[in-house]
Structures are given as C-alpha cells and as structure tokens.
Amino acid sequence: xxxxxxxxxxxxxxxxxxxxxxxxxxxxxxxxxxxxxxxxxxxxxxxxxxxxxxxxxxxxxxxxxxxxxxxxxxxxxxxxxxxxxxxxxxxxxxxxxxxxxxxxxxxxxxxxxxxxxxxxxxxxxxxxxxxxxxxxxxxxxxxxxxxxxxxxxxxx
Numbered sequence: 284x285x286x287x288x289x290x291x292x293x294x295x296x297x298x299x300x301x302x303x304x305x306x307x308x309x310x311x312x313x314x315x316x317x318x319x320x321x322x323x324x325x326x327x328x329x330x331x332x333x334x335x336x337x338x339x340x341x342x343x344x345x346x347x348x349x350x351x352x353x354x355x356x357x358x359x360x361x362x363x364x365x366x367x368x369x370x371x372x373x374x375x376x377x378x379x380x381x382x383x384x385x386x387x388x389x390x391x392x393x394x395x396x397x398x399x400x401x402x403x404x405x406x407x408x409x410x411x412x413x414x415x416x417x418x419x420x421x422x423x424x425x426x427x428x429x430x431x432x433x434x435x436x437x438x439x
Contacts, residue, residue: 286335287323289371289426290343294324296430297379307346315339341366344374351378368417372425373406389428395421 294304301320308315322333348354364370376386383399390397397405404415417425 285327286337286340287327287332289422290335290340291324292423292426292430293343293347293375296426296433298433303350304343307343307350309346310349311342311346313339313342313346337366340371341374344371344378348374348378352380367409368419368422369405369409369414371422372417375425375429376406385432389425389432391428392431393424393428395424395428 293299299307301317301324304320305315305317308320319333322331323335323339325332375381381389383402386402387397387399390402400413401415404413405417405421407414
C-alpha cells in the first residue's frame with residue numbers, strides 16, 4: 284500500500300488541514316516543509332507529486348499522538364522499529380483514544396465486522412502466539428471506516 288494514500292486517508296478521515304499536519308510534524312521534532320507536505324498529499328497523477336517515506340508516516344503518527352493527547356512523542360530508540368500495518372493501527376488507536384467497542388464500530392461501518400478477539404490479535408506483540416498481521420486491505424478498510432466514524436454532515 285502506498286504511504287501517500289495512508290497519509291491522505293488519515294488527513295481526510297480526521298479533517299486535518301495542512302496547518303494541523305505541519306503542527307504534528309513539529310511536535311514530533313521533524314522538519315517538514317509545507318511544499319513537501321502538499322506534494323506528498325497530491326494524487327499520483329498530479330504535477331508535483333512526491334513519494335512519502337515510512338519515516339515521514341511514522342513521525343506524523345507520533346506527532347498526531349502528541350497533537351491529540353498532548354503527550355510528548357517518545358524519544359527515538361537506538362533500534363528503529365519497522366512501521367507495519369499493525370503499528371499504524373496501534374498508533375492511530377492511541378492518538379484517537381479508541382476503545383475496543385469503537386474499533387468494532389469502525390470495522391462494522393465498512394462491513395468488516397471483527398470480534399473482540401480478532402481486534403485484540405491485531406494489537407498483540409508480533410511474537411505472541413495469537414498475533415494476527417494486519418493486511419493492506421484491512422488497514423484500508425479501517426481508514427475508510429474511520430472516515431465514516433468521524434464524518435460530520437455539514438447540512439444537518
């Protein structure tokens with residue numbers, strides 16, 4: 284899955300503007316330029332499109348946690364942890380303070396109902412016997428469900 288798509292879907296689902304995203308990067312101590320952020324949020328076929336890196340996504344998620352919860356991001360460890368779909372889910376869950384029932388609702392909104400056990404398996408340590416890797420498809424469904432979960436009808 285494209286990192287740019289993940290960033291764009293998070294931006295859309297949470298109704299983040301460029302300023303909020305730049306603030307998240309700043310809170311994480313990452314020097315993100317406005318022009319680069321705008322370029323990685325463009326569609327692939329648009330002029331000026333640039334590929335985002337896993338580092339940019341990971342730092343943004345750390346900054347999002349700081350932005351939403353007011354907690355300073357953890358200092359980087361000497362050994363970098365690879366950014367997996369499971370870790371993306373975990374960071375979004377922490378940033379948005381999502382409880383198990385909310386996660387069930389989000390997956391249910393996109394016709395991907397998961398039991399509490401199935402959800403728990405996504406958040407287990409990778410070496411745990413009940414760990415379940417999160418597929419690209421499941422992550423995209425989660426992001427789409429997040430968009431519906433946080434949707435605000437302006438006409439109401």
